[in-house]
Amino acid sequence: MQRALALGMVVAIGVLLVFTVSTNLLPFGSFPSRQIGENFDNSIGQQILENAPQQTGAANVVTSVVWGYRGYDTLGEVTVLFAAVVSVVMIFRAFGRRE
Amino acid sequence: MAGMTVIVRTIARLLFPFTFLFGAYIVIHGHLTPGGGFPGGVIIAASIVMLILAYGIERAQKKVGFLHAEVLESVGGIAIVILGLFGLLLGISFLQNVFPLGELGQLFSAGNLPLLYLGVGVKVTAGIILIFYAMLFAFRGEEE
Numbered sequence: 001m002q003r004a005l006a007l008g009m010v011v012a013i014g015v016l017l018v019f020t021v022s023t024n025l026l027p028f029g030s031f032p033s034r035q036i037g038e039n040f041d042n043s044i045g046q047q048i049l050e051n052a053p054q055q056t057g058a059a060n061v062v063t064s065v066v067w068g069y070r071g072y073d074t075l076g077e078v079t080v081l082f083a084a085v086v087s088v089v090m091i092f093r094a095f096g097r098r099e
Numbered sequence: 100m101a102g103m104t105v106i107v108r109t110i111a112r113l114l115f116p117f118t119f120l121f122g123a124y125i126v127i128h129g130h131l132t133p134g135g136g137f138p139g140g141v142i143i144a145a146s147i148v149m150l151i152l153a154y155g156i157e158r159a160q161k162k163v164g165f166l167h168a169e170v171l172e173s174v175g176g177i178a179i180v181i182l183g184l185f186g187l188l189l190g191i192s193f194l195q196n197v198f199p200l201g202e203l204g205q206l207f208s209a210g211n212l213p214l215l216y217l218g219v220g221v222k223v224t225a226g227i228i229l230i231f232y233a234m235l236f237a238f239r240g241e242e243e
Contacts, residue, residue: 057200058209071194092237
């Protein structure tokens with residue numbers, strides 16, 4: 001019973017996600033706020049490439065994206081690393097104690 | 100784990116400073132050249148893992164122990180959050196740059212980006228060493 005319920009939930013969520021993506025979002029392969037016709041330079045990537053050295057002062061554009069424009073994202077990345085380390089230590093401690 | 104032969108120990112001792120320096124260079128120059136805290140931290144951790152493999156876990160633990168790595172990892176994470184809170188306290192936003200930008204391309208430039216990468220480097224180094232120690236401790240009983 002529980003297994004059937006879980007399977008039904010997964011299928012329902014999958015159908016919902018596919019439906020949402022296929023109807024409401026941008027067409028496949030198109031960048032946000034980028035129009036091929038007139039405003040070719042208006043994409044987010046082009047803006048970052050042009051303005052990153054003046055805005056963040058870093059010569060490495062990748063760094064200015066990673067910690068300058070997307071700082072929250074990288075903080076989450078560091079949190080994921082912390083969670084991974086904690087779980088590995090936890091699992092191997094339990095593993096060593098049992099033997 | 101009791102360490103390896105004299106040949107391996109000598110090579111590890113000679114290679115350790117260069118590997119460590121290369122990792123530190125990658126971390127510190129993260130805002131100027133390709134690289135940054137994540138790969139640089141892994142290189143530093145690899146240099147210390149090399150020492151642990153060559154000299155045995157007992158001698159290596161006196162230099163960099165499990166507790167050292169645990170504390171260092173927490174310190175790295177807390178340093179990043181505190182650097183982010185500087186921006187929040189000055190009323191801009193979290194993780195916003197509050198330090199002067201400096202001249203483009205110099206080592207001391209780009210405000211808080213090098214400091215954040217330093218925190219990430221310390222954290223990644225300590226995390227990799229922690230994982231290595233945890234695996235060593237789990238399988239140590241089988242060997243002896």
